[in-house]
Every structure is written in C-alpha cells, then in structure tokens.
Amino acid sequence: MSIKILFENIDVDGIDSFEVYRKLGGYNSVEKALKNMSPEDIVEEVKKSGLRGRGGAGFPTGMKWSFIDKAPGKSHYLIYNADESEPGTFKDRHLMQYNPHLLIEGLILSCYAIRSNTSYIYIRGELMYVMRILEKAIEEAYANGFLGKNILGTDFSLDIYCHPGAAAYICGEETGLIESLEGKRGNPRLKPPFPALNGLFGFPTIINNVETLATVPWIINNGGEQYAKIGIGKSTGTKLISACGHINKPGVYEIELGLSVEEFIYSDEYCGGIKNGKKLKAVVAGGSSVPILPAELILKTAKGEPRLLSYESLSEGGFETGTMLGSGGFIVMDEDTSIVKNLLTFTRFYRHESCGQCSPCREGTAWMEKILNRIVEGKGNEKDIDLLMDIANNIEGNTICPLGDAAAWPVQSAIKHFRDEFLIKPEIV
Amino acid sequence: MVKVTIDNIDVEVEEGTTILNAARKIGGKIVPPAMCYYSKLAGSGGKCRTCLVKVTQGSDKDPRPMPKLVASCSTPVQNGMIVQNITSPEVLETRKAIVEFLLLNHPLDCPVCDQAGECDLQDLSYNHGSSLTRTEEPRRTFEMIDVGSKIKLHMNRCILCYRCVYTADQITDKRVHGVLERGDRCEIGTYIKNVIDNDFSGNIIDVCPVGALTDMTFRFKSRVWFTNPYDAHRACPKCSGKVVIWLSGNKILRVTGRKDEYGEVEEFICNECRFDKKEMSDWIVEKPRKIKRNSVISQNHYELINKYGSHG
Ligand SMILES: Cc1cc2nc3c(=O)[nH]c(=O)nc-3n(C[C@H](O)[C@H](O)[C@H](O)COP(=O)(O)O)c2cc1C
Ligand code: SF4
Ligand code: SF4
Ligand code: FES
Numbered sequence: 143m144s145i146k147i148l149f150e151n152i153d154v155d156g157i158d159s160f161e162v163y164r165k166l167g168g169y170n171s172v173e174k175a176l177k178n179m180s181p182e183d184i185v186e187e188v189k190k191s192g193l194r195g196r197g198g199a200g201f202p203t204g205m206k207w208s209f210i211d212k213a214p215g216k217s218h219y220l221i222y223n224a225d226e227s228e229p230g231t232f233k234d235r236h237l238m239q240y241n242p243h244l245l246i247e248g249l250i251l252s253c254y255a256i257r258s259n260t261s262y263i264y265i266r267g268e269l270m271y272v273m274r275i276l277e278k279a280i281e282e283a284y285a286n287g288f289l290g291k292n293i294l295g296t297d298f299s300l301d302i303y304c305h306p307g308a309a310a311y312i313c314g315e316e317t318g319l320i321e322s323l324e325g326k327r328g329n330p331r332l333k334p335p336f337p338a339l340n341g342l343f344g345f346p347t348i349i350n351n352v353e354t355l356a357t358v359p360w361i362i363n364n365g366g367e368q369y370a371k372i373g374i375g376k377s378t379g380t381k382l383i384s385a386c387g388h389i390n391k392p393g394v395y396e397i398e399l400g401l402s403v404e405e406f407i408y409s410d411e412y413c414g415g416i417k418n419g420k421k422l423k424a425v426v427a428g429g430s431s432v433p434i435l436p437a438e439l440i441l442k443t444a445k446g447e448p449r450l451l452s453y454e455s456l457s458e459g460g461f462e463t464g465t466m467l468g469s470g471g472f473i474v475m476d477e478d479t480s481i482v483k484n485l486l487t488f489t490r491f492y493r494h495e496s497c498g499q500c501s502p503c504r505e506g507t508a509w510m511e512k513i514l515n516r517i518v519e520g521k522g523n524e525k526d527i528d529l530l531m532d533i534a535n536n537i538e539g540n541t542i543c544p545l546g547d548a549a550a551w552p553v554q555s556a557i558k559h560f561r562d563e564f565l566i567k568p569e570i571v
Numbered sequence: 572m573v574k575v576t577i578d579n580i581d582v583e584v585e586e587g588t589t590i591l592n593a594a595r596k597i598g599g600k601i602v603p604p605a606m607c608y609y610s611k612l613a614g615s616g617g618k619c620r621t622c623l624v625k626v627t628q629g630s631d632k633d634p635r636p637m638p639k640l641v642a643s644c645s646t647p648v649q650n651g652m653i654v655q656n657i658t659s660p661e662v663l664e665t666r667k668a669i670v671e672f673l674l675l676n677h678p679l680d681c682p683v684c685d686q687a688g689e690c691d692l693q694d695l696s697y698n699h700g701s702s703l704t705r706t707e708e709p710r711r712t713f714e715m716i717d718v719g720s721k722i723k724l725h726m727n728r729c730i731l732c733y734r735c736v737y738t739a740d741q742i743t744d745k746r747v748h749g750v751l752e753r754g755d756r757c758e759i760g761t762y763i764k765n766v767i768d769n770d771f772s773g774n775i776i777d778v779c780p781v782g783a784l785t786d787m788t789f790r791f792k793s794r795v796w797f798t799n800p801y802d803a804h805r806a807c808p809k810c811s812g813k814v815v816i817w818l819s820g821n822k823i824l825r826v827t828g829r830k831d832e833y834g835e836v837e838e839f840i841c842n843e844c845r846f847d848k849k850e851m852s853d854w855i856v857e858k859p860r861k862i863k864r865n866s867v868i869s870q871n872h873y874e875l876i877n878k879y880g881s882h883g
Contacts, residue, residue, distance in 0.1 A: 498754045
C-alpha cells in the first residue's frame, strides 16, 4: 500500500463526527500551530512542502499565500473552492462527504497562515447534502472551541460560512466565484487586479481548492520537508484521482505523484484494467478540459519513457504529444468509444457553461457544438474539421478566463490524434 | 510618466494608462477598434476582444513578450513596453476572427436598421472583417421588445458589450435591465417585462454600438446620412443640455449626446432633452457638427465595392 495522507482515515466508522476524528489525532495540527507557530512559520512549511494547487493550475500554494496583502487592520478572506463541476472530476466531493473535519482543520490552519478571520466555503449547488455534512462538522468545531472567538484561548478568531452556488461551472473560476459570492452574476473578472490584492468585496482574498487545503494539516504535523520527500521532483505529495469510464474499478484514489499511468489503469489496487477485457483507446487524464491522448501516448511519452501521474510527466511533449494533470479527473475510453461523440458531449458542456461575456467563447463554443452535431449525424466533411480546428484556435488565448481554453483544447487534441474518425458515422454506443 | 511604443510610434503617458488609451493619445490608424470599452463607464471593456494587440516587449525591467494577445482596453502599459497593432499580421488575422464571431449570429439587416451609417459593428466589419461567411448554421433569434415607451430593443443585433448595463448602473437610480441567461443564450432583458423608466434611460441608446437599442421617436424617419447634425444647447435643469440635433430641413428628427471620434458621448443627456424637445424653438443652435468618426459612409466604401465587386 502506498502512503495515504488525505484518505488515511476515510474508511473509519464515524470519522465524520468530531469525537471520532479528534480521537484519531484530528485537530492536533491546530493546537500545534496556534500554540507554537507563527503564521509565517506555516507559510514557510507549506512552501517547503512544495504543495501545488489541486484545483487545476498547479500553482505553488505557499507562494500564493505570500502574495496576499496582510496589512493588519485590513480584512482579508480565504475562500474554499468546493464548486467542483468539471466533467470527470469528483474527488473533492468524496473528501468533503466522508471526512469533513479534515477540511475544516485545513481551513483553520490556512486562515491562520494568512491572518484571515472570515472564510467562505463556496460549494457546488447540486451538493446540498454535502453542505449539510459540512455545516454539521462546522457546528461541532464551534462547540469544541476550534472555531469562533479566541480559538484555544489564543487571540486568533475565525468564522466559516457555507455558501451554495446555483449550479454553474463558471463559478468555480476564482473571480466568477467571487462575483457570485458577492451576490452578482458569476462573470469572471478582468485580471489584473488579482484577488490577492483586490478580491471579495474589494479586499485581499485567497482562493484554494478543497484538496489543496485538506493537505495542510499533514504538512503541519509532519513538516514540509517530510511532505516534499513524497512524490517525484516538483510534483510533491499525493493526489486524488477520480477515475471513471471503461474500467473495472471506477472511484476516487489517492496516489503518490509519480505513479505510472500503466500501473494506475491496470493494477488491481487502482482501476483494475479495462472492462470486459477490451483494449484501451484513449484517456482524458485531468478532467474534461485537458487534451485527450491516445493509448500509446498516455502510456508512454513520445520519447518512449513511461508516462507518470505527475505535473511534469503528463505535460511532457507539450500539447503536441502531451496533456496536463489538471484537476485529476481520469476518464478512460475503450476501443469501442466514439471520440467524436465524446467530444460533442464535452463541447455541449462548455457551450452550456460559458458565461457569455467574451465573444470568442460565447459564439465559438456554440458554433463548435453545432458543427459537431452535424458531424455526428454523418453530415460532416473535411472542411468542417478544418473549420472546427480554426474556431478552437481562435478561441484559445483570446478570452477573459480559461474556460475558453478549456473548450478549445479537447477539440484541438481530438482532431490532432483522431482526425480519421471525424468522417466516419459513429455507431450508437 | 512612462514611455510606450505602439506600431513603432513612441508616446508618453501617465502610469496606469491602458494600451488603448495610449494609442488614442497617438491617434489615427494605429488605434485599435473598441466595441465594449467606454471610457465614461467604469468597469467596461475586456469583453468583445476586438481591441486585442500584441505585446512584443513587456517592459524595460521585464522585456519578455506577453504569452498571448491582450485586450488593449484593459491592459495597463509598463515603461518600455513595445506593442504591435496594425504592424502585426497575427493581430489582424485574429481580429478578423473576432469580427467573424461577432457577426456569427448577427442578422445583417443593415438595410432596415436605424443604426446603419453610424454603426460601430458595420464599420468594424468593413475595416477588419472578411467578406465571406463560413457558417451555415441557423442564426439565433429573439423577439423585438419595447423597453419603455421610447426605446426599442432588437436583441438579434446585440453584441453583449454590457455598455447599456453599466450605463444603467452608473447614471440612473436603479437598473431594471441586465443580461439574462448565459453563454450564447445570453440576452439583454428586463426581467419579467419591467419597464425602463427614468430620466436618463435614453443614454443606453447612445452607448449601444449597434442597432440593438434604438430611439422610437426616430425609428424609420430617415437614414442618418440624410440628416444634418448641429451642436445645440438649452438651459436644462436636469443635464448639461449640450446635444446634437439631427435635422431634415428645419425639422428636428432626433436628439443625441455629442459623440467623439470613438463614438463616446462627451456628456450624458436627460430624456427630456432627447425625446421631448423636438422644436427648433427649444434649442439654441451653435454650429454644424463635424462628425469625426471614421464611418462607412464617410469613407465611401460603397463606391469601392462597385468598383471592385467586393471589398476584399
Ligand atoms: C471554468 C473554471 C472552473 C473552475 N472550477 C474549479 C472548481 O470547481 N474547483 C476548484 O478548486 N478550482 C476550479 N477552478 C480553478 C480556480 O480558478 C482556481 O485556480 C483554484 O480554485 C485555485 O485553487 P488551488 O490553487 O488550490 O488549485 C476553475 C477554473 C476555471 C477556469
Ligand atoms: S472565457 Fe467564456 S466563461 Fe470565461 S469569461 Fe469569457 S465567455 Fe465567460
Ligand atoms: S443592447 Fe447594445 S449596449 Fe446593450 S449589451 Fe447589447 S450591444 Fe451592448
Ligand atoms: S474594447 Fe477591449 S475587449 Fe472590447
């Protein structure tokens, strides 16, 4: 068994209650931090750990925290991004649903690190039942003195509020989220200014992914250096991967970064191989936004080295022959899958979820879906494929937020690797 | 002051100035077209992407180029920045693509549109677009609605620049219209048929770059190029009273704010001046207004088309 940091106790009966969680050492890191460490010490440990954001972009967390304007007397906020809505990604839900106190513990440490006294958990609207679980855990934490005024008798106080979204993928983008939290339409903001300078209600704000912050307690308990020893190179630690598609054992797995893709797909500890003994055709390795790779390129890089589940290895070869770790949504497709129909599903999603603010994304996503619809009906031609590629290229890099890129990449990569399939009328599968 | 170079021309501007405004300081052909930015409306810009430019040197301190094209209306200049607009084929190609996006669902009904002749989208398409279409998909359509008794909303023509939304937010007491839905289903609407009714609502007509919001007191009265604009003013208790009256003979067909070469009004005017003062005796006429904007009509593009069969 490889090391478990986030899932260590996830199967323990009653771990969602404060009592059981505490008995197993929960909230020890808060005691340690508030009594013996300064906020700067925490930022330092997290920097040493090499922890990178698990929301998709992989930005170093310690560095992000050091950007915030911590001037005393000025409010600042920490927002927990629990909007998880990317097709294929369902790891945060798992963590929140089964081990809610771990998130709260991570949140307390992180708020202390940036000296924030107010934090919001922005949770995807469809996950109301998960929000209830979090709210219960928050109540327990208040009742036991880990939240509220003067936590553990120190002068650090913290309040946490849960706020449900109204089911919009775009409200997971950090500035769309902030707008939504302020009660407005969730249109992403122009950057600069970045939220660390001017965020929620105009105050400095840090936004982190659920999984990112849930890792912090372990780092504080065991030290950043210890964490940095896990994983491979600059991809330190473990990562939750939500695996789905044509595999024998779909589910959420905690892997040590650097595990080979081959082992992840075929070993019984993880996905358990392709269903019904079929052949692997393609994988979308990091949630619907990242480029799709055919079997030969997901198992081995273009240089012939084994492909590993790490930020660096997955992006080896750039977008020509590589992809991205993204948010860890691992979608496996067997030999019978229609790449084009799958692409249509993704593209429909982006068309539906575009906020419509900038013209390339608003018009381009809808246009691509219309063309793909025609292609799937068997009415496409060579020119349509070129046009699709052109539209995707014209969206990419020309939008306010990365949703435009996210809509373009699946199209570009599917055409690059599976162009032949676009003109075959797919069987209904 | 910082120094920035745009299309090989140097200009000095205040720190914090955007690339677009630096370019406007230089003026002329190198000014990127701006369909959503409006200098009088805080927060506007960034949406249409027609103003994009290429930054080939970030600044003296950090000379790296920016990784992608940027919206010049919302990117501040840095000292030593080098920018390409019309000298970059990449910028021109991409701008062509943006125009294509903006026209994708546009009805192209200029022959029956009141805005024709002073429409930013029409000018943009002539100057930066392609004469061929690559789409065969059905266009998105909406019903026309009256928002209040004086303003017609023709959503099919809207490019979702959000200017009318910012205008209502920033110069009227209460905004009752906004963008409903998302993605390509977005529409400007007054939620559950609200009526836009306040003293300054008419300004949303002036800020609209296209014919989506039109003045119902002027609709179909005349093509704009058959009317003669004059600067005029009156003592108005609500606004500056400084307007342009558009005449046919001695008849005032419409009243608008005074727009500069970028299509922006100098001052917002009230509804009374705009809709209710249509007698010559209401106004003190100053002088004929010179329309500085670079419009299709003033450029005689139509003649070019006759000559070459297409405008290429
Ligand atoms: C369209 C879009 C949707 C996103 N959705 C999420 C999300 O649901 N959860 C999340 O953590 N990050 C999401 N992100 C990334 C966030 O903008 C942000 O980078 C992240 O929350 C930062 O946290 P991290 O540094 O801990 O990864 C999304 C980004 C985009 C462009
Ligand atoms: S890229 Fe798409 S989702 Fe993002 S701001 Fe633009 S229109 Fe909205
Ligand atoms: S109606 Fe006009 S001003 Fe309003 S968003 Fe549409 S194009 Fe812009
Ligand atoms: S004017 Fe700059 S994006 Fe519209």
